[in-house]
Amino acid sequence: MRRLPLLLSTVALCGALAAFGALGRGGPDAHEPSADAARRPGTPSLSDGSLARAIAADQQRLRQLPDDAPGWARLGAEYVEQARLTADPSYYPKAEEALNRSMTLAPQSNADALTGLGALANARHLFGQARDFADQAITASPAHWPAYAVLADARTQLGDDTGATDAVQQLLDRRPGTASFTRAAYDLEQHGRTDDARAALRQALDDAYDPADKAFCQYQIAELDRNSGHTLDALTGYRAALNTDPSYTPALAGQARAEAGLGRTDDAVQDYTAAIARVPLPQYLLELGELHESLGHRTAAQEQYRLLTAEQRLAAANGVVDDLTLGQYQADHGDPAEAVHLLRAEWDRRQNVLVADALAWALHRTGADTEALPLAHQAQAHGWHNALFDYHLGEIERSLGQVVEARNHLDRALTTDPAFSPLHAPLARTDLATLANQP
Template sequence: MHRPEDEPAPVIRRRRRLRTTVITVALGVVMFTVGAVGLSPNGSSTPDAPATASSASGPARGIAALRERVQRLPKDPVSWANLGMALVQQARTTADPATYAQAEAALRRSLTLQPAQNLHAEIGMGALAAARHQFRDALTWAEKAIATSPATPATYGVLADAHTQLGQYREAEEAVQKMADLRPDSSSLARASYVFELRGDTDQAKLLMERALRAAGTPGERAFAHTHLSSLALDSGDPTTALRQAQAGLAIAPRDAGLLEARAKAGATTDDREQAVADYTAAIAVAPLPQYLLGLGELQQSLGRQNQAEAQYAVLRAQETLRRATAAPADVDAIYFEADHGDPHQAVAMAETAVRERPFLAVHDAYAWALHRAGRNDEALHQADKALVLGTRSALFLYHRGAIHQALGDTTPARHDLSQALAADPTFHPLHAPAAREALRRIDDTTP
């Protein structure tokens, strides 16, 4: 039998635009082992699937065992690093800032015990920084880890994630290529899929993630792949496949927040909106991330349930108050929320800070939308162009740029972008998709 390890690595070549000469991919057994940011191109965070999908207590038991180990071996830097990395994984699942703090404490204890050439802790610190969206710090830790062990593939995963979120796409592709050259396993495969997704090549992105699903060696890896296959299908206007992928993942990991959101988004495009409400509610119970709160609020608003929508928006406002107290940059969903349901001028200020720290495609789009809502459309168009510079097939990004063109009186490009948004995904957003159709109708009514 032909083993995945015997297959050649994916080849990612970029000159002026991404080009591929070979897309034959090896399938390993670990997906996003460390350093995975878990982000979709729209910038939303996706918590990792549980380590054991059959029981939420599985990760807790693993962490308890690691805590017992560091008690027995308090001077072992590897044990402290392993505990820190496990806590990073748990924090991604629960979105609990206290768990991130515990992870950092464990990793720094490891570094105190072994300040130099501490590969496990350096990779862990890079993963922690990425999970906190501190991507410049993640880049620094990745470079330290590479200096410690230049032949360790996981270090290039952290490096690729950091470069991507810092808008350094050529460098990110080179890091993914290096990772695949060193070990063409599921982790490098998943990142290669993301490269193609950002470039708008969703067919190749799906192919790579489907191979990752077949290669997945644990329930968590399979759940992760189903989540992203659902997202790719929905972004391509295929809610039936998106729902099927989400259902398959939830059969493995019934309490995974990312999969619950995936099923909610797919269900919201069909007649099963009550199930979508229930799924969003369940996802929020696991991890109250802004994207879930905003998704549920806007779904409720689209259903005419303003009181229920306002209940979610109130939580988002409370989260924003806490964020300002910590001076952390806003995530894209917080910026979108402020632009659409709060103060657009405040959204612009939030976006200006965020884009300096994280000049990623989705942050440029959020900045563009905030500027548009604040009436600054010339500046907004510049940011919207940056959001689509790679050719990403995002209906939301296209709608935003189309609305900006329309506000500027640029009828032809407005019609093009709005049409492309609806062609990619006719139900891409419960509020904005109907707005896109109405905008096209007004253009058609006023154009000779």
């Protein structure tokens, strides 16, 4: 990134962080938590209860002042954030109504409402719409820095690599802080610059003063540790995030992931179950289902998969388009041909590395390895050190008889993160051992 090293050394001179509108972003997880309910830096610094009180206060105010355009924009942003915190997509139509009401009352230069509409579109996985709303907000108010966060998230998910980096840089230039440095860290990680990503997150953590922001940064550092195979360090990081903010559910789910990777499966099942009781994200349901499946708990696994599909139907009924998560599920646990259908549709909407990897794997599962191979290579184009990507590519190469390449990629997957999946990591080790005996 163009000026990131300078900003990393000078950001401590900048002013304090502020609470601002709902600006969710996609994370580095292979199951795509861009629709997750994790609180993101750049969202109101509120717990679930205090956010509910803020919503009630704004509702009361708008009954008295129904022509308050900024108030409707603020309420819409709060609804988007409440949907994230609770994993309840029924807040999305309410957010849309409030934000459109703001636009009707103030159709010119309403950057707050346009940014809110962009954040809502990102949450619904309508990334093209999110990009367009962010562009309109920036045109209306070029100094309105929250719009650059929405734009960075949208461009990242659309696979616009150069555009995403530029939007992150624009955000860094305007507001160095938790929201910008965590997005910079994700951009850096996707380009294989893990050490730089860690430095950005540590800078964000040093600058954060709100417990929720601190917990978010600690969680993201722990995610880097886990994705790099440092599972014990990751567990320590997740626990630190929970100590900072006990209500931070992603850290509880992260703790479960680390425990599963360390073989502490009873603890992992317990923590996953507790996380799902708080926020029933499809990502958590899929991970717990796969953990149960790896342990031979077939009935328990099927129950998690049933709940996952129910959550997906609820999300779709409220305007969320998430063929990626459903396609990933179908590829490994349902109908691979249906997975290909879903993921081709997703690929038509956005050519993101996560979608490239998922579609490649679904094609492999249907036996279409020749078509899958270039997509699997495309998923690796930015240099992201992603164990699951390497595993998928290695298995595709193995099916095509490319022994040396398959051996290299399966070995790299297990070197990067020996516990990258309770289901697939053992298969990778078995297949790698078999390939070791082949010329």
